[in-house]
Amino acid sequence: MAPGAAPSFEMLCQDSSGLRELESGAPKLANSKARLYCAINHMPKWKVVLPTGLLWLAALLWAFYFLFELSAVSMRPVPILPAAKNSQQAKSTVFTMAAPLGCARSWEAEHVGN
Amino acid sequence: MSEIDQEEIGRLSANAFAEHEQRIARRTDRLFAWLMMAQWVACVVLAGWMSHHAPELDPLGLNVSTAILLGALITGFPVFLAWYTPGATTTRHVIAFAQMVMSGLLIHLSGGRVETHFHVFGSLALMAFYRDWRVLLTASVVVSLDHALRGFLWPMSLYGAESVSPWRARPGSVSKSAFWSSPFAKAALK
Numbered sequence: 001m002a003p004g005a006a007p008s009f010e011m012l013c014q015d016s017s018g019l020r021e022l023e024s025g026a027p028k029l030a031n032s033k034a035r036l037y038c039a040i041n042h043m044p045k046w047k048v049v050l051p052t053g054l055l056w057l058a059a060l061l062w063a064f065y066f067l068f069e070l071s072a073v074s075m076r077p078v079p080i081l082p083a084a085k086n087s088q089q090a091k092s093t094v095f096t097m098a099a100p101l102g103c104a105r106s107w108e109a110e111h112v113g114n
Numbered sequence: 115m116s117e118i119d120q121e122e123i124g125r126l127s128a129n130a131f132a133e134h135e136q137r138i139a140r141r142t143d144r145l146f147a148w149l150m151m152a153q154w155v156a157c158v159v160l161a162g163w164m165s166h167h168a169p170e171l172d173p174l175g176l177n178v179s180t181a182i183l184l185g186a187l188i189t190g191f192p193v194f195l196a197w198y199t200p201g202a203t204t205t206r207h208v209i210a211f212a213q214m215v216m217s218g219l220l221i222h223l224s225g226g227r228v229e230t231h232f233h234v235f236g237s238l239a240l241m242a243f244y245r246d247w248r249v250l251l252t253a254s255v256v257v258s259l260d261h262a263l264r265g266f267l268w269p270m271s272l273y274g275a276e277s278v279s280p281w282r283a284r285p286g287s288v289s290k291s292a293f294w295s296s297p298f299a300k301a302a303l304k
Contacts, residue, residue, distance in 0.1 A: 045199055053208065056191040060215065063184055067222070068268040070174065 135245070140201040142243045146209045147196035149240070153216050154185040161223045171225035171274075181223060188216050210249045213237045214256040218264070226274030 040048060161181035165172045192212040195205040217233045224230040234257050241249050264272040 045202075049195065049199065049204060052194070053191065053204075056187070060187060063187060064215075064218075067176075067180055067184065068264070068271050070176070071222070071268070071271060 136201045138243075138245060139206060143196040143200045143205050143209065145243065146213070146240075147193045150189045150192055150209075150212065150216065153220075154181075154189045157181045157185045157216070157220060157223065160220065164223060164225065168225065177223055181219070184219055185216075188212050188219065206244050206246065206249050207252045210241055210253040211256050213241065214253050214260065217257065218260045222271045226270065226272050 158178065158181045161172075161177040165175065165177050171177075189212070192205070192209045195202070195208050199205050214234065214237065217230075217237055220233050221227075221230045238250060238253055241253055261272065269275055
């Protein structure tokens with residue numbers, strides 16, 4: 001460092017004396033940004049990564065759940081409600097097979113017969 | 115050559131290998147940090163384009179804001195880690211997780227179009243840059259869970275259809291061979 005030049009955040013954070021100097025005084029550096037920088041720099045990395053990671057994961061899961069639920073509700077087709085009066089009789093036939101073997105053929109035979 | 119020399123050579127080569135591995139991991143972390151930011155921008159562009167050309171896929175008009183906010187949320191933490199702890203094991207696993215989640219977001223924004231599902235394959239190929247099969251395993255597990263859950267709960271977001279065959283949504287089949295990539299990659303990267 002050139003003589004007379006002001007120490008940078010990084011240099012002050014390198015050792016504890018620099019940190020003390022920062023805490024005790026250097027008016028330009030003793031601001032919240034410098035304190036935050038030093039606090040993060042001196043903290044064990046896992047203490048920063050773990051809570052941030054857990055918060056991030058929770059936020060991500062919540063955001064995706066919210067998004068998918070919202071999209072699913074908005075894209076769900078409107079159910080077609082039955083009309084109050086049907087002008088036409090519904091034409092549907094339900095076939096029930098009593099036994100698997102031969103039923104289809106016997107039904108066909110009856111149908112043709114009728 | 116004496117036994118001591120061989121031990122020394124072994125130690126030095128192990129150190130050199132670890133250093134080289136660490137350099138690769140740091141470089142790949144940086145690569146992914148840039149890639150994730152680029153993907154975020156691409157995500158916003160895709161959302162805008164889709165909202166314009168296929169408004170039926172975005173009836174609430176939320177896709178662009180979703181791409182901006184959710185894209186930022188997905189991208190933020192891995193990029194922070196790539197700067198804060200480059201080369202760490204946690205960093206690459208978080209990046210793998212986030213990359214797969216980003217694929218999920220892209221699939222959702224495109225209305226489940228099959229083309230965006232290929233983003234998963236591209237991401238897995240890029241993750242091979244780490245030369246660490248465990249990263250591919252993390253990514254495969256995440257994409258499989260994503261497909262399993264979304265296939266059952268929100269198939270519209272994943273396949274663009276209200277309902278899909280259970281075989282399609284089944285965890286074993288929907289992973290699109292992602293699980294298979296890990297054992298093969300492990301064998302190849304050894």
